Amino acid sequence: AQSVTQPDIHITVSEGASLELRCNYSYGATPYLFWYVQSPGQGLQLLLKYFSGDTLVQGIKGFEAEFKRSQSSFNLRKPSVHWSDAAEYFCAAAGTASKLTFGTGTRLQVTL
């Protein structure tokens, strides 16, 4: 079955520190991959997406993600976290059926 796994439920980082959120997928073929952010009381906002080509993808708000086929991973990174980055982050994938499958999310807490 197609699935997306985010192993970390909750991560705490200090402001200014680097961040990496993990995402693994299980699909028959390489799916399209996405990262969304959800702030409290807000809808989901697309941070970045990977369809094909360059495996390092740049997104909004200074985020980037790297696709690694050998590890079935699509980890999200940011070199220096800001307090405003505190939110819930969802990894998602879509295969040929074009239906988005979301992971369970990682809640990011930023300490000052």
Place this chain on the structure above:
Amino acid sequence: EAGVAQSPRYKIIEKRQSVAFWCNPISGHATLYWYQQILGQGPKLLIQFQNNGVVDDSQLPKDRFSAERLKGVDSTLKIQPAKLEDSAVYLCASSLDLVMIYEQYFGPGTRLTVT
């Protein structure tokens, strides 16, 4: 450009009652989605419309959930009767069309609590 609008933002009902949620997508967006997001889980697609036709409702519990998009713009999602396990955030999203399915814009959601 106005985003996806949803109302109400919060709703508390007792089990076995009925409830309805409303969504107004971004102007010109032909495709509309309803997702259910249970606490601690990612959003799960309930139903997808293309204009006023249903594209996918395979995960919609049809014995109690219904949705419509009569004029191809606004949509309503109804639950009747509600169960405790329906407590969740219901998200509406829209995209320009089926080709742009990956460019979905989400509304703020309606948080439903069933007691």
